[in-house]
Amino acid sequence: MAKGRAIGIDLGTTYSCVAAWEEQNGRAEIIVNDQGNRTTPSFVAFTDTQRLIGDAAKNQAAFNPSNTIFDAKRLIGRKYKDPEIECDLNLWPFKVVPGADDKPMIKVNYKGQEKCLAAEEITSMILTKMKDIAGAYMGSSVENAVITVPAYFNDSQRKATKDASIIAGLNVIRIINEPTAAALAYGLQKRATFSGKRNVFIFDLGGGTFDVSLVTIEHEVFEVRATAGDTHLGGEDFDNRMVHHFVQEFKRKDRVDITGDPRALRRLRNECEKAKRTLSHANDTTIEIDALFQGIDFRFPITRARFEELNRDLFEKCMEIAQNCLDDAKMEKRELHDVVLVGGSSRVPKVQSLLEKFFERNDLCNSINPDEAVAYGAAIQAALLSESYSIVPSMVLVDVTPLSLGVQVKGDLMSVVIPRNTAIPVKMDGVYHTTKDNQSWMSLPVYEGERTKASENNLLDKFSFRGFLMLLEAILSMLCLNLIMMKGRLSSAEIKRMIEEAAVFREEDKKFKKIVEAKNALDYYIYRKERGLKDFNVSSKVSASQKEAILSAFTVGKTLLESEKHNEASVFEDYLKMLQNICQSIV
Ligand code: ADP
Ligand code: MG
Secondary structure (H helix, E strand, C coil): CECCCEEEEECCCCEEEEEEEEHHHCEEEECCCCCCCCCEECCEEECCCCEEECHHHHHCCCCCHHHEECCHHHHCCCCCCCHHHHHHHCCCCCEEEECHHHCEEEEEEECCEEEEEEHHHHHHHHHHHHHHHHHHHHCCCCCEEEEEECCCCCHHHHHHHHHHHHHCCCEEEEEEEHHHHHHHHHHHHHHHHCCCCEEEEEEEECCCCEEEEEEEEECCEEEEEEEEEECCCCHHHHHHHHHHHHHHHHHHHHCCCCCCCHHHHHHHHHHHHHHHHHCCCCCEEEEEEEEEECCEEEEEEEEHHHHHHHCHHHHHHHHHHHHHHHHHHCCCHHHCCEEEEECHHHHCHHHHHHHHHHHCCCCCECCCCCCCHHHHHHHHHHHHCECCCCCCCCCEEEEECCCCEEEEECCCEEEEEECCCCEECEEECCCCCCCCCCCCCCEEEEEECCCCEHHHCEEEEEEECCCEEECHHHCEECCCCEECCCCCCCCHHHHHHHHHHHHHHHHHHHHHHHHHHHHHHHHHHHHHHHHHHHHCHHHHCCCHHHHHHHHHHHHHHHHHHHCCCCCCHHHHHHHHHHHHHHHHHHC
């Protein structure tokens, strides 16, 4: 059990959300950010003067596309060579380069200097923002958090997410799966109406990832029966299809190619995302962007039917994955009691109609907020794991391993020890024989994944093998004689360096904020006093020469404010004090 209060963070590809348990109300509360929004864009931007996170970063994306980073969740825990990343590389307006050990590194320009950042660092910045949002609401800083990840995240993606949390100064009390969190939220809100056992199908289609889970709720026990998904399928892909379509259309009609222009692409992408949302309630819309490229205006209509056609295979893929999940759970469609929609992209009408057809029902449940359910559930889990709350709902969660775990045996074959969708925690043994006489130990590479050829799966570690022990949160931990190597995860030295760097960033953000505040204070003072001199008849008491002296001091102040040279708050604070003294002594 964690000491102190704990929050739940839904760390999304496109939007993140934070929630906290409210004992007195018996429910979780979604915490609004400094802009008054309930979700925060998972964006980080770097400029010549500062670092921006969340809404502020997203809002300036079109002006600063190559230094506005999003989609870090699509990079985290993956190798640069990963084919899933390859197709994104061409579409991202920022630069990603291969780093040590083939780790993808994001290149940005911050305060005129080039910086290479790991996806863990960008993610840690978003987490820091979510932590601060919660801290501001709760009155003091909160360190304990339950963080959600897609059910289909593999071990290295989970570990990398955990590393990002450490860098952000969070104490991760548990990593839980997004659809499982949504099931907790749904269960809490609905279970009073349940009688007996309830089979709930969670369909979570977000911005970057797609997850489905089949959860059985019986009294306080929430048991995940099976889970399936695609960590690279979501609303961003629908946007990409639309962007691609319009790039072609623009080429055809106006004979211009905008693919080399990050700013034009960013503007087009923003409008495509908006159009996509419009098409969830309208049958057609028009995208209009003034002077998109070489002064040429962009104006193209799109219908809902066309949008659906562009994404047909992606929508169908969702249904296939839903079928896989049912198969794994060995359950028939008719045994399901509820189909719950989660994730912003579950609002797409075609997705809903395909689902209705697939499940042969027309009562899909959209009574829980698709953008907030995951954070809500994470907050429930956080309360259950924290000592600080005395009134918590009685809920027990039993989750499963999303991927099969096994070892590589002769001929590069994957020998599965723990099949996917096994309830955890679990302990299973596999018996493997030595190949020579008197061999005292053996090294076995451990993989996770569903391919028959072991090397095509995700290598976790090479172990001297004796047995497996799965811990909760599906992060594989093994009891073994000899740990030979640790793969894919940041070393403790790297984490330490990133924590130090994060502190530098924070310090710089603070300093920047202080400068802005000092400048605003000076600016406001000059503005107010200047008006005072004009509006009121102070001149009777102030001689012409004194007035002139004040006005010229104001002019110097304004020049100071406009100059880019000063990056110390004290310059502006001192000048303000001086002005105040002058004005006081005269008036
Ligand atoms: P994630 O958790 O992956 O960040 P979310 O669940 O927050 O994703 O969903 C964000 C995605 O949902 C974005 O791609 C957004 O464009 C999409 N979305 C939000 N509202 C709508 C809508 N009304 N119609 C279609 N797509 C939508
Ligand atoms: Mg999500």
